[in-house]
Every structure is written in C-alpha cells, then in structure tokens.
Amino acid sequence: MKRIIDKTLLIVLLIAFLTSLYLVFNWVPQIKASNTAEQIAQKIFYFHVPSAWLGFLAFFIVFIASVGYLVTRKRQWELVSVASAEIGVLFVSLVLITGPIWAKPVWGIWWTWDARLTSSLILWLIYVAYLMLRRYLPDGSKRANLSAVVGIIGFIDVPIVYYSIRWWETQHPKAVMASGDGSLAAPMFFTFMFSLATFTLLYVYLLRKRYQLLVLEDTLNKQFKEMEIL
C-alpha cells in the first residue's frame, strides 16, 4: 500500500513538474521589462515564492509535530518534526539562493539587508539551530523533549520575525497574494498556483520518504539491539 502511494505520488509529481516547467517557460506571457535578463530572472518568481511558502508549511508541521510529541510522547511525532525541519531548511535555502539570482539582474546586487531578506535568513538560522541542537544531543527522550520545545518556540517566532517587514521599508516586491489589485494577470496566476501545488506535492513526497527512512533507521537500530541481547 505504502509503495503504491509512493509510486503514484512520484509519477504525479514528475508530470506536474514537467507541466509547470512548460507553463513557466513556454506558456505564460513574458512580462514587460527593460532587458531580457530581467525577463528571464522574473521566471524565478514561480520557484522562489512556492519555496518560501513551503518553508512556512514545513515549519508549521514541525510545530504541530512538536506539540504532538509533547502530548503523546510518541517517537513518530519526533521523526515527523525532524523530517519536516530538514525539508523546511532545504526549501528556505532555495529561497535564499533563488532570491539573489533574481536580485542581481534586477537590482544590480546579490544581497541587501532588506527586511524581507533578513527575515528569511533569520528564519533559516532558527531551523539550522534546531537541527544543530539535535546533532549535539545524544539520541533519547531528552533530545526529543528539548527539540520539541525549540520547535514550538521557533515557530511562534516566525510571524514575529516577518512582522518586522511592516516596520522596515522593504525593497522586496509585495506579496502577490496580498496585493489584490489584479497586478498578476490570469495566466500568471494560474501558472503560479500550479507551481505552488507542485511544490506542495513535492513536500508531501519528501516528507513521506524522509520519515520512512528515519523509521527504517530505528528498525535497524532495534534489530542491532536484539542481536546484542542474544
């Protein structure tokens, strides 16, 4: 059953990815921009924003799983939160990589200490610290407890970190969903939503896979233990 779900997910994912690539590069109309470099850079938007969204989703799942762990003390919750944190860091890393790639041709600089950029970096640092903490602690209930606590506090901090955008002026383009003035043409909107859905699917797939791997590691450890006993 698990295998069938995974296989199906993988196939759907492949098709979805190819489709979004087609939509992004061949279907959606070019935006008006001063030069071609900028036009091409604009395409990154369809990967950059979904990555950021998935970072949030992943860290939200870390939060939920951390609460789940502290309530139930079930190893499964711990594994879900680690898996999700790793994937979240991966996606925010993508945000931090794709951002400068876009910024260089458009703004002429790789990085600026703008609020949105800074807050993404801080977000990334929070969850890297979370993963570091786990590395520093030996496996066991103590580690599970401590990282769950950090997983919860970390997520409470996320909106606070992003709140700072409103305070600082930002060069960063406005969040498209929030602008609401129809600045995004219909085909663009469709392409964006499609890309978002594809990325979300990718997250689900990665989470499942990483989780299964962690469970497998546990099973292997257990078998080692049984062997020691005999």
Added chain:
Amino acid sequence: MRAAIAILKKDLRMEFRSKESILAMWIFSLLIFVIFNFTFEVSRLIMLEIAPGLLWVAFIFSGMFGLNHSFAIEKENGNLRAMALMPVDGGQIYLGKFLSVTIMMLLFELLIFPIFIIFYDLQLSLEMLLLIPVVLAGTIGFTSLGTILSAVAVHTRNQQILLSLLLWPLVSPIVIWSVNLTGMVLAGEVATSFYPLLIRVGAFDVIFFTFAYLLFDFILED
C-alpha cells in the same frame, strides 16, 4: 511562588558573592565601546547613529554572560536533576531563573549606561526617562527567551555556542525593535510610531514568557 523566590534569592546571593565577575563584566562592556571605536574610525555623527546598536551589543553581551552562568551553576553538581525532582511546577523554576537573570542583566545595563553617556557625550534630558520602558521591554524579551534556551543549551557539550545559535536569531526582532526605539529616544525624535512599537515589544515579551513558562517542565524531565 515560594519556590521561584527561593531560587531567585539563591541565585542573587551567589552572584553577589562573586563580585569580581560583575566587575569583569563591566570592564568587558567598556572594552566593547573602546574596540568599536578603534575598528570603525568614523565621524562623531555616524558614531551617534550607530550608538543605539552599540549600546545593545554591550547589553546583549552582558545578558549572554548572565545566561551562560546561570545554568552553568545548575549543571555543576547535578542541580538540574535536583530541579527535576522538586515538588513544584517547572514554571516556578523558570520564573525563579528568569527573575534572577533579568535582575542581573538590568543591573549590568545600569552599570553600562553611564559609560555610554560619557563616551558618546550625550546630553542627559528628561526624555531619556523613556529609555527605562524601552530597556525593560527589550531586556525582558531577551531574558524570557534566553532563560529557556539556556536551559536547553546546558544539556549539550557546547553550551555557549549553542545558546548563541539558538537565541540570537529568535530574539533578533526584539533586539531590532529595541535598537530602533533607543535610537528614537537618543535622537530626541520620539515619533508617533514609538508607543505602538513599544507596546508590540511588550506584547511579544508576554507571549515568549508564557510559552516558556508552560514548556519548562519538559526541559527538566529526562
């Protein structure tokens, strides 16, 4: 409440017993001002602009010092385990540690501030009283997060590094805002945005404190 007060009294007693570390901390923060002055040879005007940030750098170093110390003494003779065995809520233990760390940090800030005034030749004015709520709000935000994260970090071999890794990103919004607020006061430009921002920092203090209070039990148990 009784347990929290007992912990607070015990901590303060120990802190004041080692007065030399308070003195060392004070000289250290003095050094921060001196070093920054040498590394950034800038005009007085620019210096004034970065002064609020510098002030908070000194504050934060004293806070980190206090946090590291506060839980290092608990680890020493297995006292962390003694805390896990106490017949009181983890929140009470958190409250006790939070209070002692906060009081120590406020004390350091009180010692640092006069040097700051002298070094940057600032005019004392009545408006500067507004720094009191600003420093209070910023400090409480720092220590409410710092206390619980320090209790987390103390379980690792590399306590000090890990505390910085965990705390700095998490507390950065509070610090950024505190620097902004301090800048407004020092520049004598308390805008209309001052009070909403101050209240926002205060609100986040309450949020952090509440969560840390509720979660502290989980940190003590094995």
Added chain:
Amino acid sequence: MATPALQLAKVSKDFGRIIALRNIDLTIQSGEVVSILGRNGAGKTTLLNIISGVAKPSSGKVLLFGTDPSDKLNKAKLAIISHEMFLYGNLTALENLEYYGSIYNIPDPGQRIANVLADVELTHRRFDLVATFSRGMTQRLTIARALLHEPSLLLLDEPFTGLDQHAIGMLLTLLNQQKKLGKTILLTTHDLHTAKELSERYIVLDKHGIIHDGSMKETTPDEIRKKYFSTIAAEQVA
C-alpha cells in the same frame, strides 16, 4: 493490603541504541529496605532514575505510592543520595539547606536544619562554603539535604562512596533510624557487607534484567559474591 510503595511492570529503558533495562517487574512494599546489586553498567542507576521519575521508561509502567512518579505529591516524599550532590559550591552549608528547606516548604526550618546538621556532625562548619568541603564532608551534607524534608522513600545510589569509617557508621545509624520510622529504602552498593547489614531483601541486576530477587537473611555476602559476581557465575547465568 496497602498500596505498595513501588510497582514496576514490564519497564524497559533504552538510550538510543544502548539498552539499559529490559522488562523489569518489581514490587516493593512500604517500609521495605531493598539492596540493588549488579556490576557496573548493569542499570542500577537507571532503575533509580526511573523510580524517581527523573527518567521516563521507554515502555512499561511505574507507580509510586499508587500514582505517577512525576506527581508533585510523590516528589515531595522522595529523596536521592548519589554522587550528584545537588549542592551549590558557592553557598554555605546552611544556605544550601535553607534553600532546599524553602523549596520543600518544610515546617520549622530553623530547628529541622539544626537537627540534620547535628546528625551529620557538620554544625561547626555550617557557615563555610561547600566548595571548601572535603569529599566526605560534602557527602555528609548531601545526606543532610536528602533527609531534610523527611522523605518516605529514600533512593540511595552508592551512598557510602567517599565516606570514612566513622562517617559510614554515622550513615548506617541514620539509615537504621529511617528504617525504624518505617521509611522505604532502596540502596545500590558494591559493598555486600553493608547491604547485608541494612537490608532484608536484595535483587541482582544483570543482562538488563532482574536475575535474582531474594531474602538477605538466608544468605551471606560471600555466597552472593560467589553466585553473581565471579566470572564463572556470570557465564552460567548468561
């Protein structure tokens, strides 16, 4: 029959890949004095940690006086003496005891502290910092700290280590007093003679489990040593 002081059912504890305990079943009645014996790494300390609620078992159930060990009422009834002193070096003996006195909210702390200090013969050093104490003196203060709140369950993890002959005698007297008061005592030690002197019952831990649970009266330290602590015996048990 009254609720037992302690019930463990199928308790296991792992530390990641390391197995500490496997399927421990153990019931101890109120007022019993039990020695827990076993080689280094057999899991004695881990067992005490689980009983005190400091460590959660990986599986299985622990009941202390009929309820969960992390229950606050249980915590107030419990004391531990181990190599972890639970003392602050930068406080005096008196300040340490006052601190624990207010944490445990003991009645008439002044008198009680004076009593325990006298019991461990540290009254004359009460104003000295614990950091200046010798190992044995610190251990004695640890004993005073543990008895301060008059616990009904004492968990002693090698309490005699570091004590001189005189202090060992003192601790034995104190523990015998506690025994007469009907307190439950669990003791781990590598000294089979003191184990014999104090306890009526002993259990032996090995291979992560209880391999023996018997009466002290019917045996001698030498017999226990031959049976469970010689290399050949270990092979046989395995």
